[in-house]
Amino acid sequence: MASSASALIPCGQFKTDYRKDTTIFPTPASRSFAIAGVLLLCLVPLKFGNFELLSLYQLNLLIQIGYYGIAALGLNILVGFTGQISLGHAAFFGFGAFASAWLNNRWGIPVFWAIPLAGLMTTFVGMLFGIPAARIKGLYLAIATFAAQFILEDFFARANWFTGGSNGTLAQPFSLFGLEVSGDRHFFYVVLTYVVLLYVLAANLLRSRDGRAFVAVRDHYLSAEIMGINLTRYRVMSFGVSSFYAGVGGALFGHYLSFVSTESFTILLSIQFLGMVIIGGLGSVMGSMLGTMFMVLLPESIQWLSQSAGEVFPAMTEGLAFIKEGAIGLAIVLFLIFEPEGLAHRWKLIKASWKLSPFSY
């Protein structure tokens, strides 16, 4: 799912028209790899008697990567492709979670439908809070979206009818045709389906007229306007699309945890989302996923590392919480210095070095 066609195309791959140049996958081989990857992921939760491919803990991490990855992709469409900024992404993520629980609890809409509907409701809210983007840019827009974070967070804590107020609300498990999908092993497939669907959708969107308009708005808004692109329309639309992704990700999160409460959606999560897209690579669909993996797995691997080291140096285990938070901060700083184009770029370089080895031309 490379966003821009790589310059490194194997011999014999000719592109004879523009349509071929904008396919989702640059080569048939890369498409086969992606399909094989998804099929392989389908096997991951299987359990044969006592033998399991992945433990529940590892599966839980994959599910986390899934729902956060969807929301991160939404933010990447807004920040990486349209060149806007949002410090309120966690609030939209939360809105999706509450909306889905509310649709299901209050109106009896099956969870299967409640999730996409919650996405649509979040789209609407996102567009509402995206309106200031029509007028303001950069830091000022950041602060305007920051307000969205606070307004929604306070709304979550007070709107008893919608969110259960500060008590939070229960979310029912996912069900399909009356069959309840319970347990991580089953829920994994729900998340996987959404991830594949929404990632393909995003890759497709960016090949379309609207997607190219997003990029034009990012690259030079004046030129874009002169070319006839309605800036306001596309900026607000970008907020809408981004919020849709956040809403669906949040709804999946809510039904996975079975409990939604305002504490999960603080400004810290908004900043983590920004971290994900920056580390993964701004303006890269695949990068959103890589960045999410990094942000979810980093604290876990550090915990594992310091626990193993703790057997030798007990102080390591005691300082665990601090080391974890510190390491995330450090990772972001190091990334900005050494890998400003993100993991997606690094991944391309790695692929290139395989292909070119041993001759670097």
Added chain:
Amino acid sequence: MKTPVLVIAAAALTLGAGPAAAADPIVIGHLADYTGPTSDVGKPYGQGVADALAYINKSGGIAGRQLKFETVDYSYNAPRAIATYKKWTGTDKIVAAQGWGTADTEALVAFVANDQVPFYSASYSGHLTDPSGKGTHGSKAAPYNFFYGPSYTDGCRALVQWAAADAKKKGVAQPKFVHMGDNHPYPNAPKAACAEYAKESGFEVMQPIQYSLRPGDFKAQCLSLKDSGAQYAFLANTGGSTISLLKSCETVGVATQFMGNVWAMDENALKAAGDAANGTLFVVGAADWKSEAPGMKTVREISKMSDPSGSEYRAVHYMRGICSVYFMRDAMAAAAKAGEISGPNIKKAMENMKDHVPAELTGVCIPSTWTSEDHRGTTKVFIYQALSKGDKQSIAKIGEADIPRKPEWLGW
């Protein structure tokens, strides 16, 4: 960020002493807040729970089986508590759990009932006292929730009783009462029920004043309190924010009598607040560290589990943590006698306790009674007063109240 603190108790019991089943450890979960907004009181309580569990293991476990427990610091983040609970029931197969906050405990009510896991919370929310959902104030059934100590509402009622007597003594015609706390399930728990009781007791109930669970500058709240003219204010937060509030109110010059709930004040908070806390009343639900009760001998032994020198002073919450574990232990021992240590058996054993006190803790824990219709373990409330003069601080018991077990107050 799932399990920052891991304290896995010794489970070294592999050698074939006795039948295999008897050697299997009893798995329980322990949720604590060591780093969140309630960590100031979460630390002594959590330490009490952890020490008591370790001490039970040291003294031979329960019915010959050791306890295997994991302490998880969830930073008072309810969603994280739910995720931890799901891991416990999914992977570790816990039999029972020692919990902490109101938000997470109330969110878990349906889960623990469904999984039949007795859940001993440090939340004494009145909403958790109704096992069958028959309460007249719309409470939901909480059949597997237990806690040791008077409910927040009963604690508040006891303070209101004291305030009513005090107002009469001082000749105040219509005293004013105000609830102060964060907009969070824990401070909110006794809000409506206690305001109702204050009204019945002849108080004018003022608009509640909100102040954050996280310590901060609360002068604005203190000025509102001063403007309201309330003579009695109930503090529903925990120690940390209470310290800030008392200090802010001292600066502003508030003359209100503060009355803290069971988590609002302790020796540590008193020391930090100094003279600002002088005269503050608070609820206590067990003996304090200086008590001479016979059970304190056991408590001091338990304390040595984390403080071998035995020199550390333990705040009032520590004793309640121990009591909570020992009531669970007694229920587990009774369940073992009845056949098996399982959730339903523990629940049944809890509901058969009548004026029960764990044998080693006489005089420390209040005799408690649970039935299948009523999970208000005790309705006895100790009222303490914080005293401070310069760098000399002390706490003194000034009264006791026995709140009637009115059926219409169940689950409220």
